[in-house]
Amino acid sequence: MDTTRTCSRCGNALQPTDKFCKNCGQPVDSGATQVMHPPMDSGATQVMHPPEAEAARASYTPPPPGPGYQPPPPGPGYQPPPGPGYQPPPGGPQTYGPAGTSGPGYQPPPGGPAYTPPPAGYTGPPPVAAPAKRPRWLFAVLGCLGLLIIGCIAVFGVTFFAANNLTQPMSTAGESFMTAVRDGNYPQAYALCTPALQQELGDIEEFTSTMQDNRPTKWNFTSRQVNNNTGQLDGTATLQDGSAADVRLVLDQVGGAWKVSGINIQPK
Numbered sequence: 001m002d003t004t005r006t007c008s009r010c011g012n013a014l015q016p017t018d019k020f021c022k023n024c025g026q027p028v029d030s031g032a033t034q035v036m037h038p039p040m041d042s043g044a045t046q047v048m049h050p051p052e053a054e055a056a057r058a059s060y061t062p063p064p065p066g067p068g069y070q071p072p073p074p075g076p077g078y079q080p081p082p083g084p085g086y087q088p089p090p091g092g093p094q095t096y097g098p099a100g101t102s103g104p105g106y107q108p109p110p111g112g113p114a115y116t117p118p119p120a121g122y123t124g125p126p127p128v129a130a131p132a133k134r135p136r137w138l139f140a141v142l143g144c145l146g147l148l149i150i151g152c153i154a155v156f157g158v159t160f161f162a163a164n165n166l167t168q169p170m171s172t173a174g175e176s177f178m179t180a181v182r183d184g185n186y187p188q189a190y191a192l193c194t195p196a197l198q199q200e201l202g203d204i205e206e207f208t209s210t211m212q213d214n215r216p217t218k219w220n221f222t223s224r225q226v227n228n229n230t231g232q233l234d235g236t237a238t239l240q241d242g243s244a245a246d247v248r249l250v251l252d253q254v255g256g257a258w259k260v261s262g263i264n265i266q267p268k
Contacts (some may be wrong), residue, residue: 167224169229173258174249177235178219181211194259195253214242214265219247229253237265244268 005014005028012023020027173192180189186208190198193207201207221235233249250262 043110064066115129167231169227170226170251170253170258171221171224171233173251174221174231174233174260176215177249177260178247181212182216182218184215186211194261197259197261213265214245214263216245216247231258239265239267 001103005016006012006029007014007021007024007026009026010021010024012021014021014028018028034133036087097202115141165268177189177192187204189211190201190204195203198207201210214235217240219235219237221233223232223234225232229252231251231253233251235247237247239244239245245265245267247266248264249260250261251258253259
């Protein structure tokens with residue numbers, strides 16, 4: 001019969017010279033288990049535990065750790081189990097429950113808003129009503145109004161452009177006459193008058209004497225009108241002596257050119 005020793009703690013096979021189990025460190029001089037293998041024809045294995053091994057294992061005390069021994073550090077996320085009277089370390093992480101819950105010893109975080117539970121029977125905010133649909137006729141009215149506004153702007157623009165083109169040559173002739181008088185170029189201003197006005201004013205010397213008394217330094221025409229071959233410019237002017245005056249020029253189209261046919265400078 002073959003006798004093989006095994007560890008009584010983990011069952012690891014032991015050599016005859018082993019004092020401790022190479023797997024778990026269990027002393028084997030008194031707590032070994034003998035496994036007896038009878039002949040193969042019997043087909044059974046008997047495990048025998050001597051009373052001495054059982055007594056030695058019950059009274060075994062592991063040897064104290066050697067000098068400089070340090071226990072292995074706990075693994076990541078290790079938390080000691082809370083035993084009776086367990087208190088968490090001060091300043092450690094605190095875990096709060098959901099908002100509005102207050103378990104035993106629960107303290108809300110400092111500075112947070114005070115939670116007020118909803119009243120009994122509260123069903124939440126009322127549902128938001130869907131916006132009312134606008135009638136189709138409103139879109140048609142708005143579209144027509146927009147087209148009407150666009151049409152008015154277009155008509156005004158065309159009218160203003162046409163009137164400006166119609167009055168621009170007449171206005172240019174009046175501006176040239178006033179500039180010549182301001183600069184003292186009386187022969188040029190006299191040439192910009194119609195033959196009928198030249199005959200009425202006399203020669204250039206008489207025209208110069210008449211215009212020197214009402215010589216403008218600056219002016220502004222605020223009204224421009226053209227009717228067939230006659231135009232009119234109305235505005236204000238500042239005379240050489242500093243006084244203000246009302247100015248009106250009447251112009252006629254003579255031979256395809258605009259000429260001054262009437263002058264009215266009235267001091268205020």
